[in-house]
Amino acid sequence: PEIEIDLCGHATLATAFVIFNFLNFNDDVITFKTMSGNLEVKRDHEFIEMKFPSRPPVKVALLQTIADALSKQPVKVYKARDYILVYDCEEDVHQLKVDASILANVNLNLGGICVTAKGNNSDFVSRFFTPGAAIFEDPVTGSAHCSLVPLWAKYLKKDTFHALQISKRQGELFCELADDVVLIKGEAVKYLQGYIEI
DSSP states (O other): OOOOOSOOHHHHHHHHHHHHHHSOOOOSEEEEEETTEEEEEEEETTEEEEEEEOOOOEEOOOOHHHHHHBSSOOSEEEESSSEEEEOSSHHHHHHOOBOHHHHTTOOOTTOOEEEEEEOSSSSEEEEEEOTTSSSSEESOOTTTHHHHHHHHHHHHTOSEEEEEEOSSSOEEEEEEEETTEEEEEEOOOOOOOOOOOO
């Protein structure tokens, strides 16, 4: 990896999946010690539930460089670790083009740019971009939901959510805001098994 972030949802999910299913781990709860503190992960039938910190975003002005990179401007802008750009509808998020070359030298202090809108067949949708990383658009970003969930809780006046990340690969998350934590449930599948000879 080119960068290390303080919280990574899909890496946590994948690691827990391997521990639960392939390392003879007999408990239903794992606690990871991370740069974001202790993260509790538990098995919930076919799902893995991660307990992440809630990071409510605050309204900010959009950096001009980010604005220049967007094919359409957001209606609202927030920031926690990441910039959260709110759009009018799912189609705006789906059709948005973001120019990676304009953002190549932007320092977001290891955060990214998350675009979101109310969903057509879900509570909300999102996409996530990381300037300077080898993979510019992240397929699924659990950590971004630490800010998306409290934001949409305020807008939608509810605390449980069905969320879709509508990147090319797409991802489905089931989230809940519980005081100062965000519970995120997702699924993982084994796609590769290998052996290393030392």
